[in-house]
Amino acid sequence: MPTIEFDALDYLADQRFAAAHYLLDGDETRGWQVHRDGNLALELGPGYRLLRTRQCGICSTDLARHFLPFPLPQVIGHEVIATDNEGHRYVVEINASHEARGVASECAFCSVGLATHCPERLVLGIHDLPGGFGPWILAPVESCLAIPDNVPDSAAVLVEPFAAALHGVKTIAPRAGECVAVLGPRRLGMLVVAALAGVRTREQLDGRDFAIAAIARDPAMLPLATSFGATETHHLSPEAPALADQSFDVVVDTTGNPDGLTTAVRLARREVHLKSTHGQPACGLAHLTELVVDELSIEPFSAQQPETGTGAWQRLTTGVRPRIAWLASQEPPPWLMEQADVQRGVAPALADHYASMSHGLPRADVAVVDSAAQADAAIRPQRGKGGNELALVRPRGAVLVHPSASVADSVLLEAVVARGLRLTSSRCGDFQAALDLLATDSELRRIGERLVTHHFPASDLKEAFAVAGSRACVKAVITHREAGNS
Numbered sequence: 488m489p490t491i492e493f494d495a496l497d498y499l500a501d502q503r504f505a506a507a508h509y510l511l512d513g514d515e516t517r518g519w520q521v522h523r524d525g526n527l528a529l530e531l532g533p534g535y536r537l538l539r540t541r542q543c544g545i546c547s548t549d550l551a552r553h554f555l556p557f558p559l560p561q562v563i564g565h566e567v568i569a570t571d572n573e574g575h576r577y578v579v580e581i582n583a584s585h586e587a588r589g590v591a592s593e594c595a596f597c598s599v600g601l602a603t604h605c606p607e608r609l610v611l612g613i614h615d616l617p618g619g620f621g622p623w624i625l626a627p628v629e630s631c632l633a634i635p636d637n638v639p640d641s642a643a644v645l646v647e648p649f650a651a652a653l654h655g656v657k658t659i660a661p662r663a664g665e666c667v668a669v670l671g672p673r674r675l676g677m678l679v680v681a682a683l684a685g686v687r688t689r690e691q692l693d694g695r696d697f698a699i700a701a702i703a704r705d706p707a708m709l710p711l712a713t714s715f716g717a718t719e720t721h722h723l724s725p726e727a728p729a730l731a732d733q734s735f736d737v738v739v740d741t742t743g744n745p746d747g748l749t750t751a752v753r754l755a756r757r758e759v760h761l762k763s764t765h766g767q768p769a770c771g772l773a774h775l776t777e778l779v780v781d782e783l784s785i786e787p788f789s790a791q792q793p794e795t796g797t798g799a800w801q802r803l804t805t806g807v808r809p810r811i812a813w814l815a816s817q818e819p820p821p822w823l824m825e826q827a828d829v830q831r832g833v834a835p836a837l838a839d840h841y842a843s844m845s846h847g848l849p850r851a852d853v854a855v856v857d858s859a860a861q862a863d864a865a866i867r868p869q870r871g872k873g874g875n876e877l878a879l880v881r882p883r884g885a886v887l888v889h890p891s892a893s894v895a896d897s898v899l900l901e902a903v904v905a906r907g908l909r910l911t912s913s914r915c916g917d918f919q920a921a922l923d924l925l926a927t928d929s930e931l932r933r934i935g936e937r938l939v940t941h942h943f944p945a946s947d948l949k950e951a952f953a954v955a956g957s958r959a960c961v962k963a964v965i966t967h968r969e970a971g972n973s
């Protein structure tokens with residue numbers, strides 16, 4: 488059994504770092520024991536391989552780690568380049584689901600393509616699994632993707648956030664002639680601009696084109712956004728003329744603050760895409776961070792019978808008959824009762840109902856609501872046992888707002904009902920798609936040299952963290968000493 492010992496800096500609940508001595512003991516088939524300072528800290532099942540960390544990016548999630556509901560202390564860091572014994576380079580998808588570990592299970596989520604939402608997953612550098620700010624990681628065996636030779640470390644270290652950005656762009660699916668705006672481009676938002684530019688380059692080959700706008704308060708971000716492929720830039724300031732309502736077809740909110748969403752709703756014609764998880768209420772809703780975690784959408788419910796196969800519930804369901812949780816006080820239309828399995832009631836009772844289902848996902852596909860309070864309840868109806876918050880709607884499902892809803896307390900729901908605006912959201916992305924795009928696009932391979940403003944050796948992690956949170960820094964990356972130098 489391989490055993491490895493190393494020193495690493497733990498991140499603590501009081502936001503300090505402290506040195507700890509780690510011992511990893513085990514192998515891929517038998518599982519692993521993780522010892523910290525001589526005590527057993529974590530026991531892992533099979534499906535993890537030992538890799539040496541080469542580089543690791545610092546992102547907003549790391550800087551906000553103390554707000555997240557996962558145990559501390561932990562070695563954090565999840566934007567990783569790692570190497571094996573032969574020196575081959577890998578990026579590592581962070582969700583250690585059944586599928587990612589390659590272990591047999593009857594997991595309802597992994598079996599329907601929702602492995603990144605597997606309820607039993609650990610998450611590299613975020614939830615229990617020691618992360619890339621330490622010199623060694625345990626990576627889920629199916630999650631280690633070889634980095635193509637022509638993709639430099641500088642771009643590869645951004646694959647985790649770039650994949651998330653690309654997934655957002657695929658969710659939006661920009662149409663020919665549209666203008667897609669990125670609000671507040673910085674660490675992640677700049678990668679959304681890059682992903683839009685990469686997709687645009689491919690679409691142009693097929694004669695389709697769309698515009699990419701960058702909207703920022705910090706004027707320094709605008710030329711940077713242009714270098715990432717923005718076709719127009721707008722400076723938000725009290726002195727500049729205000730942008731007109733609905734100036735853009737789609738607005739991607741990457742601001743990370745609650746006011747950003749209000750601005751995005753005002754500026755968007757067809758869709759707002761939410762990529763920030765700031766944990767605070769916005770637009771009259773309390774659970775928008777959880778909405779992004781579950782990659783839900785909020786859309787209008789059409790009381791009219793749609794043409795066959797075009798209803799949102801049919802697009803969103805994985806089963807034969809869509810499961811609809813009807814929270815609204817209005818009567819469900821008869822055609823819906825025929826087409827779907829409609830359950831009426833309050834959110835906590837309906838969540839329990841779906842949680843006890845023996846087949847399919849233990850969730851509804853869609854919830855229909857008639858107020859902001861119901862929308863919140865559809866996202867997180869109650870606290871489950873052990874502090875886990877139960878969900879009513881399945882990952883990548885939808886909350887549909889009834890046309891008779893009372894929406895005066897939410898500018899978002901008001902726009903959904905009054906003008907058919909959709910809110911979509913996304914979290915993780917497909918690493919292979921990100922690597923493929925980087926391997927074929929020489930402009931995209933320069934994202935690292937453009938975005939990363941600061942480099943630090945891993946031993947200077949405390950300083951790196953302080954700088955990464957400052958205004959002077961866009962993106963910071965730490966580098967571990969090469970194998971053999973230690």
Ligand SMILES: [Zn+2]
Nearest residue numbers: 546548566648
């Ligand atoms: Zn990140």
Ligand SMILES: [Zn+2]
Nearest residue numbers: 585594597605
């Ligand atoms: Zn699973």
